[in-house]
Amino acid sequence: MSAPNESVKTSVSANTSRTRRSRRTRADKTTCRIGFVGAGRLASAIITGLIVHPRDNPNERPVEPKRIYVTAPTTVNTDQLKITFPGIRVSKRNIDIFGRFDCDIVFICVPPSVIKNLYKIGGTRPAALTTNYIPNMRHPVYVFSLVFGYKCDQIKECLLNPENPDRYAVKFFRCVLSHSIAYGVGNCWVNAEPDSKNFPELVRDILSRICRIEYLPETHMDSVCTITGAGLAFCYYFINAIADGAVKLGFPRASAIKLASKIASSTSQTILHTGDNASKLKEDASSPSGGAIFGQMVLDKGEVASGICAGIEEAYKRSYTMANSGEAH
Template sequence: MPSKGSKKACDVATAKIGFVGAGKLAESIISGLVVYGKVDPKRIHVAAPSSNNTDRLKQSFQGLKVSKRNLDIFGKFDCDIIFLAVNGSVIRNLYKLGGSRPAPLTTNYIPNMKHPLYVLSLITGFEIKVIKDCLLNPEHPEKYMLEMHRIMLNCAAAFGLGVCAVDVEPDSKKLAEPVRALLSLVAKLEYIPEAQMDAACALCGSGLSFSYYFINAMSDGALKIGLSRAAAVKFSAKTVNCATQTLLESGKHPNELKDEVCAPSGGAIYGLSILDKADVASGVSGAVEAAYKRALSLAREDNPA
């Protein structure tokens, strides 16, 4: 980050937090920050063109401030840490409007801040350098005290249990302490190169939904053979959690652990044969790929279907 003016970095305990976009992911992060991170809603500011979601956020989190102008996050509200939580079609449309140089995401280019500014892009399909072109005045980009990262943060952040991928090593000096501290309130941080961030979004973002789908399917099977719905869901979730923890703890390949569970002529191998006949593995793999392609289509196509 440029050190011009040697302004002091913000304190995560008092920092103003901004969101450009008010969709499901933004709402999940806000919920996690307030409920589990104990962040005062008065420090959170949200900009979105429609009031459909922001009205609900204001009702849910008393004191949260909203605007229909993206520029207010950087100007009027003067936020310190800002999440860009819009889909790729927004950036694509800016390039359609502006040509080789995109129109600003904020109507006007963001002002030169009086303090260090931290911007975290959750936008699939666009590199940081492209996002910067939508924010910074090209006549004097060197005057900004800006640190910007691409991140992936999934909706489990709403429960303080998110997975967060960052484009630098989380424990290095390349990630500012206020950003590390804020993200750590709602997620465990991992390093993923920027070039692989879109794949991480498909796996950990959309993959969370696929995991719930699988847990629900297992609980349906248990309900069919006599467990109550509540018990079936609870024990399906606990079983998946056991699988997750043993996989991470052992460092073994999932196929190896799968084989260790299967006794000769036992129930597990018979059940797995049903999954193989239904080609479940191919379906799950295809779902991740489909999520990835859809997100990129929003970023790259003029009129994604």
């Protein structure tokens, strides 16, 4: 977050720069500028996906690093991004995303503690995430919040001047993105039908090359955020456990990991393809008196299923606690 004592002169300067740059032609998927407020793991995953993985698809051009802009209060993560992707522009001032950098698409990737602290120090209204409220934009800007525990309206209050909120050409969305987006195989859930007029075509063109976009009501965003984050870690945990079993049976570690990963991939694809309940498919894959049944009895004795369920619940509670206590990640 930008320093609280950032001068008004900086905001005016950013606004002036914004006015000069607003004369550029309407942005499309080959020219739009993409901004990130926050430079943590999720922001890095999205950036990696945008720059690297469309190269796997000859029909899509990757986003050039020069069109990506990142702000963070320290240079710990941004320095690494600049090394990995030369050409990325960075700043310590969040206002630059909307002012000097003049971004068209903005991802809010700050920890919940940042928003919590804005409400704590702001009194009846939150303090501005950009220290001074963002300038009135002269072209559409699409803001996507990935902040756990806070609704779109709350993020909007942290950015727009309350004296003239209707003068902004800014549209806000809430979304969840899986970290697999870094490899071009991620998922995106957003609180707008991705094929409707309510969802910007520009954003759909950018994201659809590296993830699958689906609608999700905002009321479910926090739950899906937990399931996506913790569930992904649990799946890696389970795949590693299967690989350990393969190693125990004599497989080399590398071969065991590849085997377990292929099994997990084909299993999930089967569920998605058939639409059948996982329990039914589990029964179909288990022969009477076969090895799978005996193995499942061992898992049941160890309460593996209830343990995973409890783990998801505990992950949600922890995320909720951090979002409401202002505790930093």
